[in-house]
Amino acid sequence: MVRLPLTPEEIERGRRLGALLREARGDRSILDVALRAQVSPETLRKIETGRIATPAFPTIAAVSDELGISLDTLWHAVNTAPADTVTGPARAS
Structure with a gap:
């Protein structure tokens, strides 16, 4: 099976997903969250x-459950938010 290259939109959604999960993880370590979600720490890092x-x-599903984020909330945030609003609005200089 040949995997098609990702579109720019898919890549951007992946970045938003990663930023949202990182923000939700807060001070917890990748190792702690990954082990509790039963996923590889390397996978979570990626x-x-x-x-x-x-x-x-x-x-x-496992990571969002461990972080206390509903899948509905996660989907909505990843699919509707511009990249710069995941971690907060840009501040005017």
Whole structure:
């Protein structure tokens, strides 16, 4: 099976997803969250940095559950927010 290249929109959604999960993780370590969600710490790191732009649904379900984020909230935030609003609005200089 040949995997098609990701579109720019898919890549951007992956970045928003990663930023949102990183923000929700707060001070908790990647290791702690990953182990509790039963996913690889390396996988979680790649998701948070946007290197895995389209992670598997069970992985995101497990991580979001561990972080206390509903899948509805996560979907809405990732699919409707411009990239700069995930971590907060830009401040005027």
